[in-house]
Amino acid sequence: METLLKKSNVDISHKPAGKFEETRYEKIHNVIFSNSDVASIRVAEEIASLIKEKQAKNKPCVLGLATGSSPIRVYEELVRMHKEDGLSFANVVTFNLDEYLPMEPDSRHSYFHFMHEHLFNHVDIVAENIHIPDGRIDYDSAVAYCLAYENKIQKFGGLDFQLLGIGRTGHIGFNEPGSHYNSGTRVITLDHITRVDAASSFLGIDNVPRKAITMGIATVRSAKRIVLLGWGQNKAEIIKKTIEGEISSHVPATYLQNHNNCTFILDTSAGSQLTRNKTPWLVGPCDWTEELTAKAIVWLCSKTNKTILSLTDKDYNDNGMADLLTLQDSYDLNIKMFNRLQHTITGWPGGKPNADDTSRPERALPAKKKVIIFSPHPDDDVISMGGTFDRLVEQGHDVHIVYQTSGNIAVSDMDARKYAEISKRISPSEEAQKIIDAIKNKKESSSDAPEVRKLKGNIRRGESYAATRYMGLEDSNVHFLDLPFYETGTIKKNNLSDADIDIMMNIIKTIQPHQIYAAGDLADPHGTHKVCLDAVFEAMQRMQSEPFMKDCWLWLYRGAWHEWDINEIEMAVPMSPGQVLKKRHAIFCHQSQKDGVMFQGDDSREFWMRAEERNRDTAKRYSALGLSDYAAMEAFVRHKFN
Numbered sequence: 001m002e003t004l005l006k007k008s009n010v011d012i013s014h015k016p017a018g019k020f021e022e023t024r025y026e027k028i029h030n031v032i033f034s035n036s037d038v039a040s041i042r043v044a045e046e047i048a049s050l051i052k053e054k055q056a057k058n059k060p061c062v063l064g065l066a067t068g069s070s071p072i073r074v075y076e077e078l079v080r081m082h083k084e085d086g087l088s089f090a091n092v093v094t095f096n097l098d099e100y101l102p103m104e105p106d107s108r109h110s111y112f113h114f115m116h117e118h119l120f121n122h123v124d125i126v127a128e129n130i131h132i133p134d135g136r137i138d139y140d141s142a143v144a145y146c147l148a149y150e151n152k153i154q155k156f157g158g159l160d161f162q163l164l165g166i167g168r169t170g171h172i173g174f175n176e177p178g179s180h181y182n183s184g185t186r187v188i189t190l191d192h193i194t195r196v197d198a199a200s201s202f203l204g205i206d207n208v209p210r211k212a213i214t215m216g217i218a219t220v221r222s223a224k225r226i227v228l229l230g231w232g233q234n235k236a237e238i239i240k241k242t243i244e245g246e247i248s249s250h251v252p253a254t255y256l257q258n259h260n261n262c263t264f265i266l267d268t269s270a271g272s273q274l275t276r277n278k279t280p281w282l283v284g285p286c287d288w289t290e291e292l293t294a295k296a297i298v299w300l301c302s303k304t305n306k307t308i309l310s311l312t313d314k315d316y317n318d319n320g321m322a323d324l325l326t327l328q329d330s331y332d333l334n335i336k337m338f339n340r341l342q343h344t345i346t347g348w349p350g351g352k353p354n355a356d357d358t359s360r361p362e363r364a365l366p367a368k369k370k371v372i373i374f375s376p377h378p379d380d381d382v383i384s385m386g387g388t389f390d391r392l393v394e395q396g397h398d399v400h401i402v403y404q405t406s407g408n409i410a411v412s413d414m415d416a417r418k419y420a421e422i423s424k425r426i427s428p429s430e431e432a433q434k435i436i437d438a439i440k441n442k443k444e445s446s447s448d449a450p451e452v453r454k455l456k457g458n459i460r461r462g463e464s465y466a467a468t469r470y471m472g473l474e475d476s477n478v479h480f481l482d483l484p485f486y487e488t489g490t491i492k493k494n495n496l497s498d499a500d501i502d503i504m505m506n507i508i509k510t511i512q513p514h515q516i517y518a519a520g521d522l523a524d525p526h527g528t529h530k531v532c533l534d535a536v537f538e539a540m541q542r543m544q545s546e547p548f549m550k551d552c553w554l555w556l557y558r559g560a561w562h563e564w565d566i567n568e569i570e571m572a573v574p575m576s577p578g579q580v581l582k583k584r585h586a587i588f589c590h591q592s593q594k595d596g597v598m599f600q601g602d603d604s605r606e607f608w609m610r611a612e613e614r615n616r617d618t619a620k621r622y623s624a625l626g627l628s629d630y631a632a633m634e635a636f637v638r639h640k641f642n
């Protein structure tokens with residue numbers, strides 16, 4: 001597939017403490033990339049040059065390796081370098097950080113399997129040089145086994161390079177909170193949060209092992225060079241604590257503050273909570289763009305507990321924003337910000353006909369717009385923008401709901417069997433019996449037979465039609481793309497291919513919309529929302545030359561997991577209490593996703609509750625800033641292509 005990636009030549013080598021400007025708050029050298037793919041390639045380049053440097057000296061290159069979602073792209077690039085650029089792994093010796101316990105190496109959940117699938121099977125590494133803790137050891141021999149693992153690392157001269165991810169508990173390897181600074185390789189009990197995070201790939205928390213073997217903090221610290229990867233919003237909080245907090249066993253990754261050659265490689269989302277990004281005015285002089293000014297004023301209101309229009313010069317001065325006042329006084333700043341937010345509020349998401357639209361979020365014309373609402377899974381449309389969907393239909397726009405993936409993986413076997421049995425009772429069929437047998441005989445956490453997946457997809461279709469009909473839409477305006485990248489039958493999805501993009505381009509070309517809504521919610525635990533958004537971007541980019549695209553605006557909504565910051569919002573659609581209820585009932589139509597839904601993330605609230613609380617919270621935040629007080633609001637950001 002065509003790639004839009006550009007290589008980066010950003011220097012990621014370590015800068016000694018005191019030499020980088022962020023040290024006032026930050027205690028670990030870090031480099032932030034706008035794109036995690038580009039960042040991963042940069043890290044792969046560092047590893048490749050180390051391998052080559054050692055090769056030139058006829059020495060082994062000893063790598064400490066991590067598993068999980070963070071390093072996947074690094075391994076992909078190393079494999080590419082091996083295949084296309086001739087990078088050899090003949091002198092490479094690897095030691096993996098950890099393995100679940102108990103765990104059979106041939107289980108698809110094992111880190112042994114992970115490493116072979118992502119790296120070892122595709123490069124010329126010598127099998128004896130691969131070391132991964134053995135998840136089959138019994139407790140009696142564990143101490144001796146772990147000591148031997150440590151000794152082996154030493155025998156090869158120690159780790160030249162250690163690659164790390166970070167867990168939301170602050171673990172590195174599986175060194176959970178409480179781990180000692182001097183700990184070595186050992187058996188550890190996994191933290192509950194770590195098990196919750198692993199639950200979806202094990203299809204349920206009960207299947208996640210409770211123990212693991214992990215290299216210790218001292219083992220990791222002994223590496224000559226450490227690079228930790230952090231991607232996405234879910235890591236932002238722990239990254240801030242690790243880089244800016246005090247060293248503490250409660251956040252084991254903070255021990256890295258003492259290492260003399262450690263760099264964190266982050267993407268913008270993972271670095272977003274660092275003081276220098278979140279509140280840069282507290283760090284030093286700022287380039288006061290309109291965006292930064294808006295962000296700072298919203299922050300100042302929450303800090304002082306005041307509305308925008310009641311902020312004073314002193315509030316600005318006292319909170320690191322004095323230089324903003326050199327250009328304009330607080331009165332002007334306040335009014336400008338108030339108007340900016342006021343203009344985002346509209347009950348006319350498709351534009352208000354016959355109204356001056358100079359300061360409205362959407363164009364008045366054409367009065368009746370063609371609209372595509374892209375929904376990554378069959379339910380994100382109503383969960384994320386049910387109120388706006390309702391208004392668009394009510395205001396006479398030609399609304400098309402386009403479900404990007406089948407969502408089949410999120411239907412439980414229990415639900416699927418229920419439907420197959422009903423079908424069999426209505427009219428006995430071989431197909432229904434085959435489905436029932438496949439479910440009955442399914443081995444724990446193996447993937448579904450194709451006919452079961454088909455039924456699960458159909459269950460979600462049926463629920464989606466129920467919801468869209470309830471919202472007043474004709475079935476002919478509802479489309480199911482079943483994008484191929486999703487159809488693996490497992491949590492792990494394929495990469496986007498041209499086949500996905502062609503399907504996306506086709507639907508856009510057929511409808512020729514004036515507005516596209518898409519999920520800009522990148523904190524989705526499986527990354528499906530991110531892939532679906534990439535598919536929207538890629539399809540729209542490839543179609544830029546089509547005349548209708550000049551009039552096509554892209555609005556991003558956020559789904560069940562996160563909300564935009566107030567200063568980012570460009571359209572806020574208020575909802576009446578009645579609409580809140582209507583939205584709730586539309587979400588209820590997705591019955592397979594209610595009560596004990598399979599992929600809940602770490603938030604135990606049901607989707608309708610999260611949506612309601614979030615929409616209420618957005619409205620409350622507007623009102624706390626001194627704007628009108630609504631029951632609930634849905635929020636959107638307009639994406640403009642360069």
Ligand code: F6R
Binds near residue numbers: 174
């Ligand atoms: C993996 C490991 C863990 C992960 C961490 C982040 O070998 O030791 O510390 O690096 O849990 O996992 P992901 O990358 O999946 O977010």
